[in-house]
Amino acid sequence: MNHAKWIAHFQRNREHRPEPNWAAPFVLPESVLQPLRLSIAEYQLGDGGGPACLIAGDAEQFRSSSDAMRQIVDLWFAEEREHSRLLGCAVARIGARRVHAHWSFTAFLACRRAMGVRVELQVLLLVEIVSTVYYRLLRRHCPDPPLREMCSLILRDEAGHVAFHRDRLAAAGVSNWGLGGTLWELQFRLFGLAAAALLWLTHGRCLRALGAGRLEFCREIHRDLSRFVRRLGRTAQARTHPTMPAAQLAGQTA
Numbered sequence: 001m002n003h004a005k006w007i008a009h010f011q012r013n014r015e016h017r018p019e020p021n022w023a024a025p026f027v028l029p030e031s032v033l034q035p036l037r038l039s040i041a042e043y044q045l046g047d048g049g050g051p052a053c054l055i056a057g058d059a060e061q062f063r064s065s066s067d068a069m070r071q072i073v074d075l076w077f078a079e080e081r082e083h084s085r086l087l088g089c090a091v092a093r094i095g096a097r098r099v100h101a102h103w104s105f106t107a108f109l110a111c112r113r114a115m116g117v118r119v120e121l122q123v124l125l126l127v128e129i130v131s132t133v134y135y136r137l138l139r140r141h142c143p144d145p146p147l148r149e150m151c152s153l154i155l156r157d158e159a160g161h162v163a164f165h166r167d168r169l170a171a172a173g174v175s176n177w178g179l180g181g182t183l184w185e186l187q188f189r190l191f192g193l194a195a196a197a198l199l200w201l202t203h204g205r206c207l208r209a210l211g212a213g214r215l216e217f218c219r220e221i222h223r224d225l226s227r228f229v230r231r232l233g234r235t236a237q238a239r240t241h242p243t244m245p246a247a248q249l250a251g252q253t254a
């Protein structure tokens, strides 16, 4: 993996981040505000509001595999902390109360701690993919400009996080080819759907109140999971056949 590329990406991504105008006047009907308050407050806890680091028992082995990887992991989690800060501003803006514990967050942490760093990284990746759909729907349907601007900032970061995971997995020899790849893809999609179901269970009420439907949510989840698998295949193939033209690779993995 090209570590220098990712360090440069995270450093560059710190620039040009206009702060949403949190003081702008807003009018949102109470029917939307109530579920939105709960949802944003829970996300403020879940997205960088807890321990902003890898917490699996063997996490340090992965983080300390090289100085560059340590730097990348720390830069990645610094962005997660920033998400929590932005969401904290949104919590204050819409008059929500901060949440300090939630059963889904407790289960999320327990799962990450118990399973080892490889599983923790996949759990984080899947949460990032399904959260991308959440923020995208929020940005599409929420009429409040500062909240939409916040979603844009977070979506920009999450796109980088997902791409980093793709690169990391391809470098570790993971792809969707052959029997091993098919089995990997199957479990990836299954756990992805489980993460999506959990998200809909806890935040579906808010998304529905804003006008986002279940079908729209499912379509976006399916699209993002499929896109990740397809691009992983392409990245893995580009590593194996660095001289093959990009168009040919795209044809083989589309």
Ligand SMILES: [Fe+2]
Pocket (backbone or CB within 6 Å): 047, 048, 079, 080, 083, 158
């Ligand atoms: Fe995040």
Ligand SMILES: [Fe+2]
Pocket (backbone or CB within 6 Å): 080, 128, 157, 158, 161
């Ligand atoms: Fe992330």
